Amino acid sequence: MQAAEWRESIRNKKILVLGLAKTGVSVVKHLQALGAIVTVNDFKPLDENKEAQSLIDENNARVVAGSHPVSLLDEDFAFMVKNPGIPYTNPMVVRALEIGLPVYTDVELADKMTDATIIGITGSNGKTTTTSLVGEMLSHASNLEGQSFVGGNIGIPSLDIASQASEADRLILELSSFQLMGASEFKPHIAAITNIYGAHLDYHGSMEEYISAKWRITANQTSEDYLILNADQKSVFGERQTNATIVPFSSTSQQIDGAWYDQATEKFMWHEEVVLDRRDLLLPGNHNVENMLVTMAVGKLLGVSNEDIKAGLAQFHGVKHRLQFVAEIDGRRFYNDSKATNNDATITALDSFMGPNDRVVWLAGGLDRGNTIDELGAHMDKVHAMVLSGESAEKFQALGQAKGITAIAKAEWIEDAVQKALDLSNEGDIILLSPASASWDQYPNFENRGDRYIKAIEALANPDSL
Structure with missing residues (x-):
């Protein structure tokens, strides 16, 4: 069936959308735009459910919120669109498949x-x-x-x-x-x-x-x-x-x-x-x-x-906050790996700079979850300097000292950390933010931490723009 024919085929058809979030809201709006009669079922109660309230107010959608009533499937729906996060063991999905109702994802x-x-x-x-x-x-x-x-x-x-x-x-x-x-x-x-x-x-x-x-x-x-x-x-x-x-x-x-x-x-x-x-x-x-x-x-x-x-x-610099190349300034390459909130992610980052001429200034630290970071030591051969911040700074300092690193600085905020990293670096160095820690002790999320890191680097590159 061609796309135009399918679009026309769902006009005035009753469709059940199970689960909202960003994907579900998109499905509802596009199905309504094609003339479908959409019912939304979301487990979150209506008074706590801004997405459902918005669909009611702005799209005049029919919303059943607060539970997943299997009896809803007694209505004559053409098919169900399931939010990807809802498992196939959900009673609504199980029942839909039992009665032969097609279940699609977006x-x-x-x-x-x-x-x-x-x-x-x-x-x-x-x-x-x-x-x-x-x-x-x-x-x-x-x-x-x-x-x-x-x-x-x-x-x-x-x-x-x-x-x-x-x-x-x-x-x-x-x-x-x-x-x-x-x-x-x-x-x-x-x-x-x-x-x-x-x-x-x-x-x-x-x-x-x-x-x-x-x-x-x-x-x-x-x-x-x-x-x-x-x-x-x-x-x-x-x-x-x-x-x-x-x-x-x-x-x-x-x-x-x-x-x-x-x-x-x-x-x-x-x-x-x-x-x-x-x-x-x-x-x-x-x-x-x-x-x-x-x-x-x-x-x-x-x-x-x-x-x-x-x-x-x-020309590809990487996905933002995931080992993203930011800029080269005075022969130093800056990378933003703010999404690295655990040891495994930071190990991947450190292992990415193991070339014979690589030298790394590592920016690390953040929320202290009480976990050990000792396994990072085996991946620090190219790290010659560290700039540390957050609750876990002392833990990272001990790790660096155990590896024989003497060039270790502490910074309260990421902007200060960028300047101190530059001061500790030499031409040809990689300056890497890969915290191996969550951001919540200082920043709302890892995106905010990474965005501030990028802005601090841009300020170094264009001091007259401040």
Whole structure:
């Protein structure tokens, strides 16, 4: 069914939207705009539910709030749209499936709403960065008609972009396992699974169920579609089958018939062709090699030239607050990893700067949750100076001293920390904010901490703007 025909088919149809939040509100508004008769069911009581109140006041929506009454399903709904965060064990979802009522997530509606080419990206790690990278690359693609829209789990509801897209356009969707699990009709032209590690097992129940949810991305693909798959994780997927044309990528193999990284020459390769050099890129870290390979594969499948692929990837600074390149000042490169609120995230950041000539000034500290940070010590070989703040500053100071670091300063606020980091640095250094701590002892959230860090760096670069 073409998109225009589907849009017309839901006019005056009764549709149940289960669960609000940002995605649910978007679904309600777009379905109403298409002439559907929408009922909203959200568990949060109405007097505490600003989203539901707004839909009543501004959209004249019918809202049932405060519980999930299964009796609501006695009404003649055409289908249910489930918020991705609501599990399939929810009594409303269980009953809907029992009576044969179709249950969709927002991404399936987006697929139905538009005839645009859909590129779907999922995985345990790297899907947000990869989705953003693909969007940046395709914005430089001189061979493609139409526009490229980025959305989905990345924070922009999929229907918000599907409603704008024409057949000549592309939707680049970040897809979570929550959105894919149970998806019965979703069909991207290009699908990618960056990698699979244990995650969200409380929702899925087991690793097998989690992998199966991710594999739903390819369930409806044909041989005319593509599945970009991590060749370094072949064993993870077991005997699962796909009708799609598989395009492998590898960050460790010497050569494959797909996208691969030559570790000896630091070149990104497509089959036997050199596409770009790692030295042209701003994003650090081995984990970003996989993200770049997936992005490059998408570009090659869409016929994007090597020059346009390089132009897009070389200009990408990273997702904001996630090991984001901010600026280079006086030969110092500043990176913002404010979202690193735990040891694992900061280990990834520190390990990203292990080159023979790398030297790091590390900005760390924040809310003290009482956890140990000793495991960070094994990843501090390139750290020669530290600037510490927040409740956990003393803990980080002890860690630095145990590693023999003598250049350690303390700062009350991030603006002071930036200046002290600059004072402790030398030309060629990396100045890295990766706190390994939450921000709540001093800042409302990690975004606020990161934004203030960026502004402090901008002030260094443009002192006359103050």
